[in-house]
Amino acid sequence: MTVSWTPHRFSGGLLALDTANTVVMRGDAAGFDRFADVAEIARFAEAASAFRATELGGRRLAAPQPERIAPAVLEIREATDRLFRNAVVAGGIATDDMPPFLRACASVLSGGTDRIGAAGTPFGDPATPIAFEVALAVSALSLLGELSRLRICPNCRWLFLDRSRNASRVWCDMAVCGNRRKARRHYRRRIAAGGKAAAREVDNV
Template identity: 40%
Template structure:
C-alpha cells in the first residue's frame, strides 16, 4: 500500500511529532494504519520530510534506515512520553527512561548524521529541552501530536484545513439534524 505524503502529514511542527503521527487512528484498532509498515514508505517519508517538515532547515536531507526497528521503537516511545506529558502534565520516570533509551539507541546505531533515526532522536531531545514543550497538544479530532504556535495558545486541531473543517462540518450537521427533528 502506498501513501502520499501531503503537507497535512507534517503539521506536527517537529520531525519527532511527524514520525509519531505516522500511525493513523492510533487508538482505533479496526481503522489504525501504520504508514511505516511498508519499508518503501520510509524512503518516500524521508523525501517528503526533507521538503515539508518544520525542521527541514535543521535536517536538510534525510535518509531512510536500512532497518526500521530502532525508528519504530523511538516513534512509540515518543508518542507514549509526550502524550502522557500533555494529558497529565507529569513526567513519568519510566516513560522518560524509555524515550531516552530509544533516543540513545537510535543515535548510536544511526549510519549517518542525517539518517531519519538520528534526526528524529535529535528532534525528540530538542522538544524535551526546548520552549516548545509547553506548547505541545493533542488534536481534538484525529489525536495527532502537534506544537501549538498560535498567539494565545488555544489551538485545538493539528490542521484547521483538515481536522478543524471536519469538526465544524460535523457540528453543523448535528445542529441541522436537531432543528429538523
C-alpha cells in the same frame, strides 16, 4: 497503495511529531500505521526533508535501507508518542516513561559522527544528508524543551506543536480537522432540527 505525503501529514510541526503521527487514530479500532509498509519510511524521509527543512537547517534526510532501520525508527516513534502524549494528558512527563525513550534514542546515536546544535546548522553540515533515524532521535530529544507548546488534536489525536503567539491553537490543521469537526456539528444540529429529511439533504452535499 503508496502514501501521499501531503502537507497535512506534516502538521505536527516537528520531525519527531510528524513521525509519531504516521499512526492514524492511535488506539482506535479504525486506526492504522502508515509505516506498515516499511518502504514508506524512505518516502516519508524524502518528503520531510522539504517540509521540515527549517528544523533541519536545510540538511536532507537519508533512509536508503528502510527495512534495516525500521525497528529502531518504530521504537523511537512509539516511545516518543507514549511519553509526550502522556505528558500532555497528565500535565507533565512521567519520569518512568523516560528510560525507554532515552534508550531508543541512544541506540541510533551511539557511534555516530554527526555534530548537532551549532548556530545555523542544528542538525550538522547540510552539504551531506543525515541518517533519518539519527535526525529523528535528535528531534525527539528536542521535544523535552517544548512541553508547554505540545497539544493533542481533539479530532484526529495527532500530537502537534502550538507556535501561535497566544498559544491558542486547537487543531493540528484547521483546514482539515477544524472543518471536519464543524461539519459534523452542523450535521448533528440539522438532524436534531429536521429529522431524517435534513439528514438526507446534508448527506447529498
